[in-house]
Amino acid sequence: MRINVNDKEYTVEVDGNPSLLEVLREQLDLTGTKYGCGEAACGACKVLVNGVPTPSCITPAxxxxxxxxxxxxxxEKEGSLHPVQQVLLEEDVFQCSYCAPGMILTAVALTEKKKPLSRQEIVEGMNGNICRCCTYPQIIDALSKIS
Known part of the structure; x- marks a missing residue:
């Protein structure tokens, strides 16, 4: 099967109908996407599929x-971080960073819909992404700075 990941075309094996997460990590060696709960409840495995945050752990490849x-x-494009990555880095919001990939991709989709966002819109838009370190206030504050 052929899939387009990060603007590149890949041919992947889909014997047994693996999850998108398995294909990304095991076949394409894209290990930034994390395995969290395996039930689409934590958000660690989210990727964007046609611009929509999608739990890759339960999405069949x-x-x-x-x-x-x-x-x-x-x-990252041409050596530059995405504005969401940049503001979260500048504000030093993450501790263990396990949730970071899913949080960042969800925030990217959210900020591409509307800017600036109210605190309530950020809270609602980031719902479904769990941070074990509970840095939610810092994440909300940082995302509030994107305009």
């Missing part, structure tokens, strides 16, 4: 054929 997939590795 076959379901994304013909769609555009963006992982955390695909955000």
């Amino acid at each position: 076959t379901a994304v054929q013909g769609k555009s997939i963006v992982t955390i590795e695909g955000l």
